[in-house]
Amino acid sequence: MSARTPSTGGGRPDYVDIYRQVLDHALLDADDWLCGIVDDIEVEGDVGEPLRVTALLVGPGAWASRLPALFARLVPHLFGTRCVRVPWSEVSVLGEQIKLRSRAAVLGLATTDRRLGLYIAKLPGSERSAK
Amino acid sequence: MKKILEIFLGILTAMGGFVEIGELTFMMNAGSKFNYQLLWVVLLGVVGIMVYGEITGRIAAVRGQAVFNVVRERAGMRLGLLTLVAATLVCLLTCAAEIGAIALLWQLLSGWPYRALLLLALVFFLLVVWFLPFKAIERVFGLLGLLMVVFIVVAWKMQPDWGQMAAGLLPTLPSGPTDKQLLYAYYAVALISSVMLPYETYFYASGVIEDRWTPRDIPLNRVIVIIGFALGGLLAAALMSVGNQYLGPQQVEAGLPGTAAFSAASQLGRAGLWLAIGGMFFAFAGAAIETAMCSAYDIAQFFGWPWGKFRAPRNAPRFVLAWAIVLVLSTAVVMTGVDPIQVVEYSIVFSVVILPLTYFPVMAISRDPDVMGVHVNGPIANTLGWIYFVLISIAAIAAIPLLILTHGGEG
Numbered sequence: 406m407s408a409r410t411p412s413t414g415g416g417r418p419d420y421v422d423i424y425r426q427v428l429d430h431a432l433l434d435a436d437d438w439l440c441g442i443v444d445d446i447e448v449e450g451d452v453g454e455p456l457r458v459t460a461l462l463v464g465p466g467a468w469a470s471r472l473p474a475l476f477a478r479l480v481p482h483l484f485g486t487r488c489v490r491v492p493w494s495e496v497s498v499l500g501e502q503i504k505l506r507s508r509a510a511v512l513g514l515a516t517t518d519r520r521l522g523l524y525i526a527k528l529p530g531s532e533r534s535a536k
Numbered sequence: 537m538k539k540i541l542e543i544f545l546g547i548l549t550a551m552g553g554f555v556e557i558g559e560l561t562f563m564m565n566a567g568s569k570f571n572y573q574l575l576w577v578v579l580l581g582v583v584g585i586m587v588y589g590e591i592t593g594r595i596a597a598v599r600g601q602a603v604f605n606v607v608r609e610r611a612g613m614r615l616g617l618l619t620l621v622a623a624t625l626v627c628l629l630t631c632a633a634e635i636g637a638i639a640l641l642w643q644l645l646s647g648w649p650y651r652a653l654l655l656l657a658l659v660f661f662l663l664v665v666w667f668l669p670f671k672a673i674e675r676v677f678g679l680l681g682l683l684m685v686v687f688i689v690v691a692w693k694m695q696p697d698w699g700q701m702a703a704g705l706l707p708t709l710p711s712g713p714t715d716k717q718l719l720y721a722y723y724a725v726a727l728i729s730s731v732m733l734p735y736e737t738y739f740y741a742s743g744v745i746e747d748r749w750t751p752r753d754i755p756l757n758r759v760i761v762i763i764g765f766a767l768g769g770l771l772a773a774a775l776m777s778v779g780n781q782y783l784g785p786q787q788v789e790a791g792l793p794g795t796a797a798f799s800a801a802s803q804l805g806r807a808g809l810w811l812a813i814g815g816m817f818f819a820f821a822g823a824a825i826e827t828a829m830c831s832a833y834d835i836a837q838f839f840g841w842p843w844g845k846f847r848a849p850r851n852a853p854r855f856v857l858a859w860a861i862v863l864v865l866s867t868a869v870v871m872t873g874v875d876p877i878q879v880v881e882y883s884i885v886f887s888v889v890i891l892p893l894t895y896f897p898v899m900a901i902s903r904d905p906d907v908m909g910v911h912v913n914g915p916i917a918n919t920l921g922w923i924y925f926v927l928i929s930i931a932a933i934a935a936i937p938l939l940i941l942t943h944g945g946e947g
Contacts, residue, residue, distance in 0.1 A: 429608045429616075431601075431840045442608065442840035463840075471613040501599050518842060521853035530667055531850045 421499055423458060431502045432463065432491070432514070439502075440509035440518075444468035447490065461491040461503075463514060489513045543759055549678030550764025555771055556823035557637040558630065558880035559730040560796060560816070563772050565789055566723045567779025572697075572704030575773060577724045579705055581731025582769030584928070587920045588895060589761035591902045591913065592737045596744035598751050598911045603738045603894060604837035610897035619893040620838050626890060627735050627831040628862055629883035632869035634824035635661070636876025637793050641817055644794050651871055657824075658867040665825055665859055670746040670845035677822030683815030684771055686800050686808055691774035693803045694781040701777070715942075722938040722945055725931045726881070729888035731772060732928070735830040737894075742833040746844055751911055792877070793820075828866065832858035881945060888935045891928040899925060 421427065427443055434440045444467035447460040466488030469480035491505065491512055498504035509515040525531050566574045596602050604623075608616045639653040646653070664673065710720050740761075749757065775796075782799040783789065793816050800812035829845075836843035836855045843855040870876055899921050903913045913921065939945070 429612060431605065439840060439842045442838075444613070468613050472617065473614065501601060515842075518851075518853055521857065522850045525853045525856060526850040528666075528849070532848050 426499060427458075427461070427503065432461070433502045433504050434509040434512070434514065435505060435507055436509075437504075438509050438515065440505075440512075440514040441489070443503065444488075445471065458493045460493055461496070462488055463491060464488045539756070543756060545675065545679070546756065546760040547764040547767065548682060549674055550760055551767040551771065552678040552681030552684070552819070553674075553822050553826070554765065554768025555681070555684055555775070555819050556630070556733075557633050557793065557816075557820050557876065558733070558884045559772060560775055560793070560819075561877055561880060562723070562726050562730045562884065563775035564779030564783055564796060564799075566727055567776035567781075568783035568787075568789065570710060570720060570723065571780050571784070572701045572776065573708055573710055573720070574723055574727055575701060575704030575776060576707050577727040578731060578769055578772050578776065580927070581728045582765055582772070583920070584728070584924045585732045585736060586761050586765045587917065587924055588732070588737050588898065589740055589765060590758055591917055591921060592741040592898055593744050593749075593757040593761060594754055594911055595898065595902055595908070596741040597749040597753050597757060598908055600745060602741040602745055602833060602837050603898065604834045606901050607894060607897045608838050610900050611893070615893065616838065616897075619890060620834055622886070622890040623734060623738070623834055623894065624831045624862075626883050626887050627827040627834070628866055629869070629879055629886070630733070630735065631824050631827035631831075631862060631866035633876045633880035633883060634820045634827065635863075635866055636870035636879065637820045638817060638824065639870070640876065641793050641813060641820070644797070645813070654867055654871055658863060661821070661824060661828065661863050662860060664821075665829065665863070666849070666856075670743070673822075673825055673845075674743065677818050677825065680818035681815060681822050683811050684819050686804065686811040686815055687778055687796075688771060688774040690800050690803045690808065690812075691777040691781075694778065696777045696781060701773075718938065719942050719945070721934065722942040725888060725935050725938055726884050726945070728928070728931055729884045729891070729935070731769070732891060733884070733887055734891055734894055735827050735887075738834055739826045739830045742830070742837075742844075746846055748846070754911060824863075824866075828859045828862045831862040832856075878944075882939075885935050885939050888928065889932045892925060892932050895921075895925055895928065 423446060428446055430443050431439060432441050432443065441463040443461045444464060445462040446458060447462055448456045449459050450456040464487040465480050465484035466486040469477045469484075469486075472480065489512065491514070495505045495507055495512065496503060497506045505512065510519065563578075592603055595606060604620065607619055611619060635654060635657050638657050639650055642648065642653045642657070643650050668676070710716055744753075744757065778796075778799050782802060783795070788795060796816065797809055797812040800808035802808075804811070832855050833843060835841070835858050836852070841854045842852040844852060847855075849856045869879065901907055902921070903918055905912045
């Protein structure tokens with residue numbers, strides 16, 4: 406499947422192989438914060454018409470359906486059904502990682518990290534970046 | 537000068553971090569049971585880990601992506617998740633065995649209760665991984681793991697039969713009943729797995745990103761994996777030789793880390809004993825930390841969570857929780873009273889089963905010029921990569937039947 410892309414950042418033609426270059430690639434928000442993986446892709450279009458990518462889907466609610474039926478039924482019990490929809494218009498650069506125009510918080514991504522980060526921050530040494 | 541020092545330290549770190557409890561046990565037992573007849577497997581495994589270490593390190597330096605990013609992209613969700621679950625379980629079992637082996641070492645020194653020492657080891661690891669930066673973890677445990685070099689000295693002092701050793705570099709099937717030949721095949725598979733343990737490449741590739749290597753570091757990557765792993769292989773061969781000369785005549789199995797330590801004491805006295813115990817402590821502790829962190833790396837890379845020691849813990853909270861949980865679960869496994877050596881034997885045999893699942897996506901991406909550009913595999917990496925892929929696939933298919941047929945390596 407192919408689609409028009411905002412920018413591939415590498416001088417490639419203005420189309421992209423959705424399966425190879427978008428699906429299962431990591432997402433970076435406007436602050437370069439790693440905020441998930443493209444777990445599924447939303448497309449729309451009628452029969453006989455070109456399909457158009459409308460959004461990237463992130464979260465267990467998106468990847469559960471890609472598993473065999475037995476495991477797909479287990480995922481909601483173990484990981485929930487959260488699925489965040491990132492409009493395709495949010496994509497600014499396609500590369501090894503997919504860069505988004507907005508911050509993760511605005512898009513509803515990486516909420517678990519922000520919540521857990523507040524608890525971890527209470528521990529001594531949690532602020533130290535080990536560069 | 538700085539570059540030379542980095543190469544030197546990188547090589548020593550790779551060598552010092554090469555051996556862990558599973559490799560030590562299998563090498564010594566293989567030497568004890570089959571003399572040097574399995575030495576060729578060590579050579580085969582060492583070249584294999586060089587090939588895949590170089591490829592995964594190069595991918596990480598070029599793309600800034602570690603093994604489980606690649607697995608997710610190329611193997612997809614279904615096969616990728618299967619690989620992730622299997623790799624995490626194997627890492628957890630290996631970590632459990634290393635923690636158990638450290639508690640056994642401490643017990644040898646202190647006489648304290650084993651389970652109390654397991655808990656002490658857990659606290660030690662949680663504090664070390666939490667507080668120490670990546671570079672410090674890598675250097676401290678890698679470089680002090682070099683105390684294991686005492687086994688090379690011990691092997692040398694035992695005056696091995698060099699002719700027999702050289703003959704062992706060529707594959708030969710032992711004569712005798714089918715049972716013995718099956719056991720030989722089981723050991724061949726286990727040795728190749730113990731040398732090519734998957735966590736080593738996962739950790740190495742993640743380390744390339746932790747250290748912020750770029751394509752300019754590809755020559756550094758190549759030198760470190762080739763020389764560092766070759767020296768590590770020398771250490772493994774020394775362990776086989778010690779197993780042959782010390783354990784073989786006494787019909788003893790390296791069932792406890794103390795057995796290996798006594799082999800050093802037999803040649804070098806008290807100093808040898810202390811060096812061996814020190815070397816084993818740092819080697820096993822390094823492996824425990826690497827396997828715990830490796831599980832966290834794998835899971836975080838697969839699901840796109842922020843990861844790495846270069847991030848402050850509050851900025852990579854799920855990564856932190858993942859390694860902490862793996863350490864706690866690993867300790868829980870050995871707290872049940874299960875023999876750590878038994879655990880490591882199973883983890884090593886199951887490791888080989890997941891090797892092809894990991895290395896197929898790695899090979900697919902490393903030979904793709906669209907992705908790797910000018911750093912795509914050359915003819916040597918391509919040829920060796922695919923030859924090893926076939927070899928480890930055969931080993932993976934044979935591993936479980938051999939485990940059953942030899943009653944878990946009992947013969």
